[in-house]
Amino acid sequence: MTTTVLENLQFRLASRPVGPAKASDWQQMTQVVPAINDGDIIIKTLYLSLDPAMRGWMNDGKSYIRPVAIGEVMRAAGIGLVVASKSPKFAVGDHVSGALGVQQYWSGAADDKAGAFIKVDAGLAPLPTYLNVLGMPGLTAYFGLLEVGQPKAGETVVVSGAAGAVGMTVGQVAKQLGCRVVGIAGGKDKCDFVVDQLGFDACIDYKAGSVKDGLKQHCPQGVDVYFDNVGGDILDAVLTRINKKARIVICGAISQYNNTTPVKGPANYLSLLVNRARMEGIVVFDYADRFHLGIKAMGQWLQEGKMKNKVDIVQGLENFPQSLAMLFEGKNFGKLVLQVADE
C-alpha cells in the first residue's frame, strides 16, 4: 500500500436546530485521515442514506439512540469501499454497509460497534439498494409490518409516505402477503408510481383532497393495519376508519419532526378504545439478529421481479444540507441517497 494523504470533508453538528435544520447548524471541515493501527480500516464513502430519523438524532434528550453531540460528525448510514485495511475482517476492495457518518472517509477499528460494518454483495444488487429495500428502511418496513402490524391475507393495509423508502417496501411486502394495499402520498406522480409501478391497489393523494374521503372510497372494508410514517392529521384521519382489533405501527412522524410547537397528538386516539385496537412503536435495531432473514426474503423478491426499488440519487457531499431538507419538503421521490464518490 502506498501512503496517500486522504483529505476528508466532514459535516459536523454545530448547533441543535430549532425547527428545520439551517446552514448554520452545520460545520464543514476538512481533516486528513490519520494513519491506521492494527485492526483498523479506512472506508471511502460512496453513498449516504438520507433519512427522516436524522432530524431526531440532532435533538438532545432520551431516545432510542444517543443524540449526535455538538461538534461530532453527523451520523449517517452509508455504503463504502474499503481502501485500507489492517484487519483480517475486511480486505481492500470490499464493499461495506454501516454508520459511515457524513464524511468522505471513515477510519477506525474494523469491529467498531457504532459503525456496525458488514460486507455487502455488489453483484447481487446495485449498491444503493443496500440503503433502501435491502437496508435499514427496507428492514424497518419488513419487521415493522410483519412483527407489529401482523397482517393477514385479505386484510386492508394502509401506509403513509407510500413512495418513500419505508412506505414503498411496506406496501410491496403486504402485497406479497395477499393484502389489499392503499398508499397515502403527496402528488399525482408519487401516487401513480406506487399504483402503476409497485402494484398498490390504490393511493390517496393527500395534497389533492381529503384523506378521510379517500379512505372511505378505497378501504370499503375499513383499515386493519396502518403503517404510519407521518403522524399529524393523516394519523388522525386513519384512526376514524380502523377496524376492530386494528394494528397501527408507529414508525415515524415526519410531519412533526421540524415542529417548534409541541407535537400534535392524535386527537382520535380513543378510537383505539372503541375498536380494541393497538398502536405500537417499532425500532429496526431490535431485529438485528434476524436482518439476514429479511434481506434474504426481499433479495429474492427483487431478483424475481416481484418487488421494485426506487432510489432518488443526489450528487455531492457538499450538497448534504439541502439534500436532507428535501425529505421534509416531500421533494424526494423514492429512497433519497447522496452519492459522495465514484468507486
Add this chain to the structure above:
Amino acid sequence: MTTTVLENLQFRLASRPVGPAKASDWQQMTQVVPAINDGDIIIKTLYLSLDPAMRGWMNDGKSYIRPVAIGEVMRAAGIGLVVASKSPKFAVGDHVSGALGVQQYWSGAADDKAGAFIKVDAGLAPLPTYLNVLGMPGLTAYFGLLEVGQPKAGETVVVSGAAGAVGMTVGQVAKQLGCRVVGIAGGKDKCDFVVDQLGFDACIDYKAGSVKDGLKQHCPQGVDVYFDNVGGDILDAVLTRINKKARIVICGAISQYNNTTPVKGPANYLSLLVNRARMEGIVVFDYADRFHLGIKAMGQWLQEGKMKNKVDIVQGLENFPQSLAMLFEGKNFGKLVLQVADE
C-alpha cells in the same frame, strides 16, 4: 300474586348534551308498569351504577355500543329484585344484575338481550359490590390489566383514577400479582385511602403538584404498565416515563368526555416509538365468556380480605342528574352508586 299498580319514575334522554349534561338534557316521567306476559319479569331497581362511560352513550355516532336514543330511558347497569315473574328463569325474590336503566322498575322478557340479566348471590357479598369489584368496573380492571396490560411480578404498574371503581381494582389486582403499584388520584383523602387502605405503594395527588415529578419519585424503575382512565395531561406525563416495551391500557378518558373542543391527543405518543411500547384499548364486553372467572378470583380475594371494595352511595332516583355529575367533578370517593329503593 296480587295486582298492584306500580308507578315507575324514569329518566329519559331529552337532548344530546354539549359539554357536561344539563338538567334540561333529561326528561323525568312517571309511567305505570304494564301487566306482563308469559316469559316476562318485573324487576324493582335497588341500586344503579353511575359510570363515566354513560356520558359517551349520550353522544351520537359510532362507538362500541349504540347511543341512547332521544326519548329513550337512559341506559344504566343496576342491581334489582325480581318482584313479578312469568318466566322459569327467575323467581320472585331473586336478586339480578343487568341493564335496568335509570328507572324504578324494569319490565319485559326475562331473556332480554340488552338487559342481559343474571342472578347474583346477596349472601356472598353486599349487593353494591356487584356494581363495583364484582361488576363491570371490576371486570374491566381485571381483564384490561391481565389481558392487555400483562403485568409481571416486580414490574411497576401505574393507574389513574386510582380511587375510582376501575382504578382501585386495577391496583389491588396488580398488588396480588406482585407488582409495584402507583396510583394517581385527586386529593389527599383519595391518595391516603389507596395507600393506607388498599395497599398501593404510593399515590400521586395530581391536584397537589406535578404528576411528572411524582412519577420520577415513585417510579424509580420507570413505568411498565399504565392503566389509563383519564387521558389528557396525565396520559402525556406518563408517556414521558414509560419503559421499553411498556403497555398502556386505554380504558377511558374522563378528562375529555365533557369537552366541547376536540379531544387532546397525547402529544408524547412518539414515546411509543422510542420505547417500542404499545397503547391498546379495552372494552369489557369482549371478555363476557370469562366474566365468571374474574368474579370467582376477585370474590375469593374479597372473602380472604386481600381486596377491598369502596362504594360511595347516593340516595334517591330523583338525584340522578346531580349524582352523575359528581363523577366528572371528581366528587365521588369510591365506586359511585345510586340507591333507588330498599328491598
